[in-house]
Amino acid sequence: GASEELQAMQAHVSIILPVHNAEPWLDECLRSVLQQDFEGTMELSVFNDASKDKSGAIIEKWRVKLEDSGVHVIIGGHDSLSPRGVGYSKNQAVAQSSGSYLCFLDSDDVMMPQRVRLQHQAAVQHPSSIVGCRVRRDPPNSTERYTRWINQLTPEQLLTQVFTANGPTVIMPTWFCSRAWFSHVGPFDEGGQGVPEDLLFFYEHLRKGGGVVRVDQSLLLYRYHPRAATHSVLETTIWTHRVRFLEEQALPRWAAFTIWNAGKQGRRLYRSLTAASQRKVVAFCDVDENKIRKGFYCHEDSQERPKPRIPILHFRAARPPFVICVKLDLTGGAFEDNLRSLHLQEGQDFLHFS
Structure with a gap:
């Protein structure tokens, strides 16, 4: 009956994609959504945060292709003069989506075809964990130490090395978790530029007893470019949060x-x-x-x-x-x-x- 229909409509996994002036990378990013080998139902929830380039048109183009292959697409956004920031955009994209699981994706990154399938498997087994994965850095020689750290932490170190300057032991563009757990921990801080919203969410997650799990396959092409939002957060801001967290935990x-x-x-x-x-x-x-x-x-x-x-x-x-x-x-x-x-x-x- 009706409840079964509702069940069918409700996606298993919502891919959460905030977009702000992502024109150079968006085609490759969205193609990687289309190429997922996950067999459950999937939806893409995009929030366009005041992009001034052709991002909107690219999203519309892919909406058709994705819908044709059974991926429901939800597009939200605004076209004010200035962006509201990644925290706000991710919260909006989550709010307008309906999947039981959330798969976070950055518009300049590219998923390997098995990402959703393998992380979903892990998340089902670890309902109160953030599930990450290994990454491949592009360009390969950028941030070599950081990339090694991301990929080589032991399962224990995912919890013991949470105080370092590197930040979350599984990086935000690889996060996958249940909606229920996200709602328990979140939402993201919406302070905008200069706020390390992923770090603050990660700390709150740990305070609430959340686990950290990594799928030990490289499931994301993780792009480095100086324009990235990461570069807008002051080191002193992060230092203060880290010291507070160390003292508390x-x-x-x-x-x-x-x-x-x-x-x-x-x-x-x-x-x-x-x-x-x-x-x-x-x-x-x-x-x-x-x-x-x-x-x-x-x-x-x-x-x-x-x-x-x-x-x-x-x-x-x-x-x-x-x-x-x-x-x-x-x-x-x-x-x-x-x-x-x-x-x-x-x-x-x-x-x-x-």
Whole structure:
């Protein structure tokens, strides 16, 4: 009867596609929607955020092709003078869609044909997780360290490395999750330019006990170009959110900890902490003999008298747990070897913050 018809109309998966001046990439992106090998019902929900190029016409052209092959297309948008931003656009695209699962897609990226099928499989098994995937970077030599990090994190590290400057351990253009879970966590922050809406959503997801799962196949061509929205968020904004999240989620477990890096980044972290967290810092540690010879770091801006003097130790003389402010994959493996030599457990004995 009627309820079965409704069931048939309601898509299994909604592909969520915010668009703003995406003309150069949109054909390839939309072709990749058409080429999905997923056998369930699929719909495409596009929100055109005040594009001033030919994006609208390209979307209309593909609407016909997609509808002809059984993919329902919903197009929303506005043509004000200025865009409302990705957070707003994604929320609108989700709101106008109806699928039980949401597959996030950026207009400059390209899905492999098996993306929806494989991520849907994983999401069904992990109803309160964000499911990501491995990616192929284009151009291949852009952001090599970041791409390696995205693709090589272990299942445990997807949860332990959530404090680093890299941001979410599965990247937003690869996100796939149930609508029910999205509604429980979301929506995205709509502050617009300068707001790291994916990071804030990811943190909220983790606060609510959400899991992080990655399909270990490369299911997305992930494009790098300097015009990307990512570049409009200030590093200081992200730093502040990261420190807050570290203090809220990780530091309460520890009565005392050591900051690994007596240099600029380590000291910056120390200065960014609340007074209560600062009091838990028992030492800095490092490999740099000059810093270790100094013997201590004096916190000049402190209101406390006498001003706190934090010992600087060689890392072998320091005691875990560590908050590590050394960038990974930069020292030709020297730092990683040092860390490995201590036989510590990530998440319990140390966390990466850089």
